[in-house]
Each structure stands twice: as structure tokens, then as C-alpha cells.
Amino acid sequence: MRLSLSSSPLLLFAARAQAFRTAGFRPARGQGWSVLWGRPGDVLAEETLRALGPFQRVNHFPGTWEMGRKDRLYRSIAAARRAKGGSAFDIVPRFFLLPTDEGAFRTELAHNPGHTYIAKPVASSRGRGVRVLPDAAAALAAGRLAGECVVQRYIEDPLLIDGFKFDLRLYVAVTSLDPLRVYVHEQGLARFASRQYSSSAASYCQRRRHLTNCAVNRCCPGRRQSGPKPPQGADQGAGGAGDCSSSSDEEEEGPGGSGSSGGAASKWSLARLRRRLEADGASWGAVWEQVCDLAAKALIAAEPRLGVCARAASHHRGSFFELFGMDVLLDARLRAWLLEFNTTPSLRVESRVDARVKGAVVADLL
Numbered sequence: 001m002r003l004s005l006s007s008s009p010l011l012l013f014a015a016r017a018q019a020f021r022t023a024g025f026r027p028a029r030g031q032g033w034s035v036l037w038g039r040p041g042d043v044l045a046e047e048t049l050r051a052l053g054p055f056q057r058v059n060h061f062p063g064t065w066e067m068g069r070k071d072r073l074y075r076s077i078a079a080a081r082r083a084k085g086g087s088a089f090d091i092v093p094r095f096f097l098l099p100t101d102e103g104a105f106r107t108e109l110a111h112n113p114g115h116t117y118i119a120k121p122v123a124s125s126r127g128r129g130v131r132v133l134p135d136a137a138a139a140l141a142a143g144r145l146a147g148e149c150v151v152q153r154y155i156e157d158p159l160l161i162d163g164f165k166f167d168l169r170l171y172v173a174v175t176s177l178d179p180l181r182v183y184v185h186e187q188g189l190a191r192f193a194s195r196q197y198s199s200s201a202a203s204y205c206q207r208r209r210h211l212t213n214c215a216v217n218r219c220c221p222g223r224r225q226s227g228p229k230p231p232q233g234a235d236q237g238a239g240g241a242g243d244c245s246s247s248s249d250e251e252e253e254g255p256g257g258s259g260s261s262g263g264a265a266s267k268w269s270l271a272r273l274r275r276r277l278e279a280d281g282a283s284w285g286a287v288w289e290q291v292c293d294l295a296a297k298a299l300i301a302a303e304p305r306l307g308v309c310a311r312a313a314s315h316h317r318g319s320f321f322e323l324f325g326m327d328v329l330l331d332a333r334l335r336a337w338l339l340e341f342n343t344t345p346s347l348r349v350e351s352r353v354d355a356r357v358k359g360a361v362v363a364d365l366l
Helices: 010-014 017-022 046-050 070-084 102-111 136-141 270-279 284-313 352-365
Strands: 002-005 035-037 095-098 117-121 131-133 149-153 164-177 180-184 189-192 267-269 322-330 336-342
Touching: 017 352, 070 095, 070 149, 070 284, 070 336, 095 102, 102 136, 117 136, 131 136, 164 270, 164 284, 180 284, 189 270, 189 352, 267 270, 267 352, 270 284, 284 322, 284 336, 322 352
Parallel strands: 002 035
Antiparallel strands: 095 149, 117 131, 117 149, 164 180, 164 189, 164 322, 189 267, 322 336
């Protein structure tokens, strides 16, 4: 099988060339390729789609931004909620899309004062432009919510590990829209904030307490706090959450550790997180069932629009597949909330846990 890269050869390094070789692929030039791998703007060009053969596959769906843009995904979820009724699609925190929903948001603020909100640009990533709003009414009045953004209830009681907030980065593969086939990889990452969490209003401007994006917490100058403790018997000799200097292949970095990679953000594998949660008496099975439910419902909600785009782009069935990064937050009651889907999840390798998790994900996908 032959793999064509639409962009820089650095992509092979980022996704670990070994993963492609393990899956049986080798680089191709010209039109003799089986899989075209790149960013949506590169691989979904009209001339590329017109020339697709029946056995060629592209690693993005036309219309992929129906998942990757927060406003479009949230609109699809809202439409599914209205169509199905009940709480079946109650999978994201209460939200408003500004400026369209500004009137409804003002009504919400008038009837429910005292809530904290979080504002996110509709088409940004890596935590850019994200703000926690302890006084959303004042921010709205001052014009600080101008432009397109999603404003939603902030989850003020996240599940913490030794005082640190974290989210889950799950890898979701979609190999078909008709019928819909969705796979959630058993490996993933828990990404930690690099400052211990605080619910005080004064702390909300401190992004590294409240945002878990790796880009926000990478190279944090004061990361040597006491981080989460590993579960009993887990990753022994691998460098604890605050001591990541071991050369073991099981090395993982937790909040407060500097790690061998120098600039790596704080993260655990899902396997390590599972051991810790089970050691604390939580049911990982219940968490994982919710995670899979979120992935399925998000794709069910967006599939009508995605399907139209895919059918219009190619006459061949099964021309597209995609690997999404799904971000999920657990609250203190172990309820899982969908935050967003990423159309080009980072495959950058910064640490051994990245190499192990992302390498397995790419190889299994291919």
C-alpha cells in the first residue's frame, strides 16, 4: 500500500513514521497512492476529489468542519436534541452562540445570575482566545464578547486528581457515514493543568489553573508543584507525577514534572488514569460507556450534513475516513461532558507516552 503526503515530510515525523511502516504503507509520489494524508485544505481540493479512484482513500471527510467548528457541531447537537426530545442529546454544557443568541443569553443572565461562563472562539484551537468569565454580564456590556464565539456554562466542579484539573483526549475514527461506523481507540491521554485548581473568581484569569490544553501548559515556568500521585503499583520505576526523570519506556509526565522531553505538557495515558480512578473507587467502565456514548451521539448529530458533503464530493462509496480528537471533561460526579471535536488532532510526539499512544492510534487506524 502506498501513502501520499499532501504537505511537509515533517508530518511523517509528527505521526511517527514507524506507525505508517507498521501498517504496511510506504511513501508515494504522483497518482499511484492508496491513502492521501494531510490537512483538510490540502487533501479536499476540488481537483483532487474529482480524480479519486474507487480504491483511493482520503483522511478527511468533505464538510469535516461540521465537526471541527464548535458553532456548527453545537448547532447540530441542538437540532438533534429538539428532534429527539428528552435528555438523549444533553451531552454538552448549556451554551449560546454569539452574536446570534445574544438575546437569549441576556435573558439567561437575568434569570440565572451568579453562574460562571466560558467563552471560546468558534474556529480556534490550542486554547487560543478562551476566557473564563466570572461576570459574563459585565463582559457582555463592555463589548468583550464581540465577534463569533461560543459561551457556555463553566463546569465549576471538575473531577480533580490531587487538586489538578484534567480533561481526556480521545481518538475517534470514522470509517463510514453510510452506514455510520465510529471507533473510539482504547488508548488516549489525560491532559492536566499545570496549576492546582481553584474555584475563586480571582483565579479565573489564571489560564494554567483552568485550561488543560497542552499548548497552554507547555513550558510553564512554575510547574514544579506536587502533582497527582500514581495509583498503587502503577508505573513503578517510571518516574512519578512529580518525578519524570526515569528512562523507562513507561515514563509519563504529570503536573509538576519536568520530564525528559523538556517542554512536554503534563499528561498521563488513559491506562494510568484508569488505574488511579479505580484505586480511588471509581468505575472506569461507567466512564468509558459515557465516552463512547458522547462520540456516537456527536457523530449522529452531525452525520446529515457530513453525509451530504461526502456524497456530493465523490461518486465512490467509502472514499473518506477521518481521525478526530475528542475532548471530554469529567465533573466531580463522574459525568462526562463533550467539549469539542478536533479535525486535525496533534500527532506531535513530545514524550514517551505520546509515542506509545499516538503511534498505536495511527497504526491501528491505517
